[in-house]
Amino acid sequence: MLDKRLPDRTVGRLSLYRRLLSELRKRGVSHVYSHELAKAAGVTAAQVRRDVMATGYSGSPTRGYEVEELAASIGKVLDGPARQNVALVGVGNLGRAMLAYFSGRRPNLSIVAAFDSDPGRVNRVINGVRCYPMGELSRVVAEEGITVGVIAVPTTAAQEVAAALIRAGVTGLLNFAPTPLHTPPHVYVQDMDVTTSLERVAYFARQSSEKNTGA
Amino acid sequence: MLDKRLPDRTVGRLSLYRRLLSELRKRGVSHVYSHELAKAAGVTAAQVRRDVMATGYSGSPTRGYEVEELAASIGKVLDGPARQNVALVGVGNLGRAMLAYFSGRRPNLSIVAAFDSDPGRVNRVINGVRCYPMGELSRVVAEEGITVGVIAVPTTAAQEVAAALIRAGVTGLLNFAPTPLHTPPHVYVQDMDVTTSLERVAYFARQSSEKNTGA
């Protein structure tokens, strides 16, 4: 099979290419060159060709890539054979933003349950997603075959929530809490640390301004 | 000076170390070894030492790093001489989560203005931040000396908003819209693409499960 683990940067870019391709398809475009896709994605053409190579798809030297087929090829790599279910933990502003954003978006990947420790937030349906109390987590995750968890709880609760999700069978986490999680090696964790990101942007924004100001 | 541009991964980790150090300080810890900090941050000890080296600080072979001093040294690199002001564009769920999270958090970096195109959301104060209509953006950004912009608007509006912010003088952007921004080279852009991230987590979560299931 060609599904030997891809580098994670590549996986991220493939996800982006697929969205760009879907946009092109909507606009009726049937073929696209690597340099066009590259421009849209903000990367180099060589990068696009390498990434496409990783999916096993080949374009034509004269036409470029067929939009429809390339998208399908990326899908074969990114999407599993079955739908993957996602659990969201923490239904504050951030959690609700996630629910609003992903409600019925992708068929292959959907948030099927939400959890919160606040009794006032549970036992209702938000954007089509049922919100359970924390005590139900392990049962629901198992019953729904959930493999991915999104952590949108306060920092202090993050580690505990991660542990509970992993115990229940989750093997991938998207962590919005600004703290590193201690997890076993078979679990993939992606940190979305807004604090760090904002500080980084501030740092480089300052570098840019200084360059303009200074010598 | 030692402030030649640092690699951006390094900047991100320094931000994290600083938060960990502040935690240690609160717990009354005065010294810390690279391997301890490494464990807390989820990186190697050699990595920590390299990163610390980049700040110009030196620890003692026997005591390790002085918590207080290392934090100060990181601050000298990450924080500019003056406070940096941030503008938030888009006051939906995500935008409000940002406001709630950053309200009066760091003294050196604070959201001082928010903008939205929805008349129902503007001309009020959320978490201490005044929310203006989009028409005011260029004026307010200039008047407040804002250098960093956070884009939390729908995908379709993102490019336009980015352009407006840059025109007004912003040199760093934190982009939550799942689309690449086309920006001039002096502007630093950090993408926080939740769609991509979630697909990536799903991909690797699946790989992990398959390993357990398969041969």
Added chain:
DNA sequence: ATAATGCTGTGAACTGATTCACAGCGTGAA
């Protein structure tokens, strides 16, 4: 006073990702 310990700082090696550069090909023009 001397030796043993276990740390830091750092040159060098390594690793993974990106880019270069070009052979090979399918198409359209002559």
Added chain:
DNA sequence: TTCACGCTGTGAATCAGTTCACAGCATTAT
């Protein structure tokens, strides 16, 4: 039919980031 073009696919070179491995040192124990 033949040629010229400009693309793709990919081996090789490059580059950035990380890790290794060890010299040097401040401290503690003897």
